[in-house]
Amino acid sequence: MNDSHLSKLQELEAALLAHPGVREAAAIFRQDGSRGKPNLVACIVPDENYISQALADPENQRKRLHNRRKTFDLAQLGKQAGASEPGFNIAGWDSSYTRTPIPADQMREWVDLTVQEILSFQPRDILEIGCGTGLLLLRIARGVRRYVGMDFAPVVLAKLKQQMREIGEDWSGVTLLERSAADFEGFGEDSFDTVIVNSVAQYFPSAEYLTKVLEEACRVVKPGGRIFVGDVRNLALLDLYAASVELYQAPSHMKLAELRQSALRRTEFEEQLVISPAYFLALQRRIPKIGAIETQPKGGQSDNELTRFRFDAALHIGASWPEPAALSWLDWVAQPLTLQAIGELLRDQGRETLAIKRIANARVEKDVEALAAIANSNDEETVDDLRKRLNSLEPRGIDPQKLWSLGEQLGYRVHASWMACRSDGSYEAVFQRLGASEKSASSMIKWPAPELDSDNLERYANSPGRAVQRQRLPDELLDHCKSRLPTDLCPESVILLDALPLTVDDKLDRQALLKVSESCV
Amino acid sequence: MDGVEEIRVFLKKLLALRADRQPFSDQSSLFLSGRLGSVDAVEVVVLLEEKFGIDFTETGFDQVQIDSIDAIQSLIRTANVSK
Numbered sequence: 001m002n003d004s005h006l007s008k009l010q011e012l013e014a015a016l017l018a019h020p021g022v023r024e025a026a027a028i029f030r031q032d033g034s035r036g037k038p039n040l041v042a043c044i045v046p047d048e049n050y051i052s053q054a055l056a057d058p059e060n061q062r063k064r065l066h067n068r069r070k071t072f073d074l075a076q077l078g079k080q081a082g083a084s085e086p087g088f089n090i091a092g093w094d095s096s097y098t099r100t101p102i103p104a105d106q107m108r109e110w111v112d113l114t115v116q117e118i119l120s121f122q123p124r125d126i127l128e129i130g131c132g133t134g135l136l137l138l139r140i141a142r143g144v145r146r147y148v149g150m151d152f153a154p155v156v157l158a159k160l161k162q163q164m165r166e167i168g169e170d171w172s173g174v175t176l177l178e179r180s181a182a183d184f185e186g187f188g189e190d191s192f193d194t195v196i197v198n199s200v201a202q203y204f205p206s207a208e209y210l211t212k213v214l215e216e217a218c219r220v221v222k223p224g225g226r227i228f229v230g231d232v233r234n235l236a237l238l239d240l241y242a243a244s245v246e247l248y249q250a251p252s253h254m255k256l257a258e259l260r261q262s263a264l265r266r267t268e269f270e271e272q273l274v275i276s277p278a279y280f281l282a283l284q285r286r287i288p289k290i291g292a293i294e295t296q297p298k299g300g301q302s303d304n305e306l307t308r309f310r311f312d313a314a315l316h317i318g319a320s321w322p323e324p325a326a327l328s329w330l331d332w333v334a335q336p337l338t339l340q341a342i343g344e345l346l347r348d349q350g351r352e353t354l355a356i357k358r359i360a361n362a363r364v365e366k367d368v369e370a371l372a373a374i375a376n377s378n379d380e381e382t383v384d385d386l387r388k389r390l391n392s393l394e395p396r397g398i399d400p401q402k403l404w405s406l407g408e409q410l411g412y413r414v415h416a417s418w419m420a421c422r423s424d425g426s427y428e429a430v431f432q433r434l435g436a437s438e439k440s441a442s443s444m445i446k447w448p449a450p451e452l453d454s455d456n457l458e459r460y461a462n463s464p465g466r467a468v469q470r471q472r473l474p475d476e477l478l479d480h481c482k483s484r485l486p487t488d489l490c491p492e493s494v495i496l497l498d499a500l501p502l503t504v505d506d507k508l509d510r511q512a513l514l515k516v517s518e519s520c521v
Numbered sequence: 522m523d524g525v526e527e528i529r530v531f532l533k534k535l536l537a538l539r540a541d542r543q544p545f546s547d548q549s550s551l552f553l554s555g556r557l558g559s560v561d562a563v564e565v566v567v568l569l570e571e572k573f574g575i576d577f578t579e580t581g582f583d584q585v586q587i588d589s590i591d592a593i594q595s596l597i598r599t600a601n602v603s604k
Binding site: 064067068070071074075077078079082099249265269271467468471472 | 537538539540553555558559560562563564566567577578581582583
């Protein structure tokens with residue numbers, strides 16, 4: 001490279017580094033096509049703090065909330081919403097796998113179990129954040145003293161009101177408010193016994209926003225009450241989910257290496273907020289009013305993304321919570337009990353309690369296998385090969401729903417937990433003989449949990465919108481260069497990298513950079 | 522028709538924000554194929570409402586209507602005829 005070339009590159013690099021969004025920068029000349037002058041290409045490593053600031057910008061947040069609200073209103077303008085029966089409007093509940101509506105019977109099971117779970121604590125004064133078209137409200141409100149439903153989408157609320165009129169009956173205990181989830185204006189301290197945030201958190205713009213909502217929720221719930229954060233997408237299983245969905249959609253001839261790329265992309269560009277069970281542990285550490293927490297995989301016999309990858313979190317309010325009793329745990333990995341063996345243990349030994357940890361989760365067994373295969377794939381294996389292998393997989397694990405059914409049959413209450421945050425969906429389960437324990441027994445169990453290495457709640461969630469925000473940087477940098485450099489120094493394109501390639505003696509490896517940049521055309 | 526070109530540029534930009542630089546034709550499926558998501562759909566809807574005067578409360582809404590450039594063109598045509 002001659003000196004004038006080099007000085008051009010250096011001048012461009014200096015200009016790029018002067019931009020707050022750039023942590024590292026390197027420029028190269030690249031011959032695109034066989035003729036003509038080589039193109040100037042800028043390769044940069046973004047400054048993640050800059051991306052975070054842009055995401056946290058109020059105007060950005062406002063726009064994202066606005067767009068999100070509109071997705072719900074739009075869903076109500078579709079055929080599915082028009083055809084729905086009063087009390088069961090499931091428009092917009094589409095499967096990630098098929099991109100078609102989740103079957104109505106599966107949604108009915110989901111609603112029934114959620115209602116049952118909420119009613120098990122005999123609520124009287126309920127605040128529901130994001131009540132939507134009333135899947136829960138229309139089933140619960142008549143049996144309680146007061147039900148305040150909030151939703152930010154006007155068309156959705158109009159649909160709910162229309163359904164209330166169609167059903168008739170006395171809705172005098174119900175108040176509906178059109179407002180965003182973080183707006184608790186007018187709600188006094190300790191004024192509800194239950195706050196419901198069901199299948200709503202995934203649409204929040206950030207973990208910070210969720211925290212704001214839950215802090216307010218803790219304020220308005222009286223001691224002895226609880227906050228039900230239902231249908232939460234589990235961050236510990238996000239890679240599993242992405243691999244599972246991508247495998248389902250992939251053409252059979254696709255190579256696993258390519259499938260791996262699409263799964264990574266799906267995770268990176270995930271639009272929704274996905275939360276680790278550990279988030280709630282960290283939240284408990286921050287808010288003294290939270291006495292105990294539970295994170296339970298969703299119940300249900302249906303096989304869908306809700307039962308595979310989502311959980312219900314319950315936050316029990318009231319600071320003075322007794323120290324949970326120690327349990328002696330059976331380790332399922334060391335001793336893989338079958339469902340039948342567990343049944344015999346309970347029946348024959350007549351135990352008061354039985355605690356089992358690390359139970360392999362039958363719901364995601366194939367997904368675990370698929371994710372491992374994708375991560376370790378050789379160059380030859382295809383989607384078709386993998387599917388064949390998965391079809392002949394010998395099932396080992398246990399579906400948590402089978403344990404709940406077993407408990408019901410034998411007179412035990414069964415609690416399950418994902419608090420250990422393992423990435424294979426394995427879980428803990430505790431059987432307690434009915435009558436022997438109080439209603440809140442699950443919260444009295446000391447569940448295996450990870451050591452928290454940070455009090456920063458955002459560490460326990462993904463950052464939706466971040467990947468898109470990062471992709472805004474190239475255009476911003478092109479403008480930045482145009483405004484401060486002569487035309488011949490402005491790059492043709494800007495490429496985002498995780499790191500610049502270095503030589504063995506830690507210098508910029510321009511040859512390697514050229515190769516990387518060519519794969520990014 | 523320069524309106525189509527505007528939509529084409531807009532969609533290309535949405536794809537770029539997802540680091541998707543694969544080519545797309547007027548027939549390429551963008552939403553049902555999963556290349557774009559529901560939040561992107563809102564961006565397209567707002568563009569069609571503001572620049573092309575489409576009223577989705579009249580036409581109803583389904584992602585099929587905006588899944589490709591061809592689909593969007595036919596949506597615009599139908600909406601203009603019915604006015």
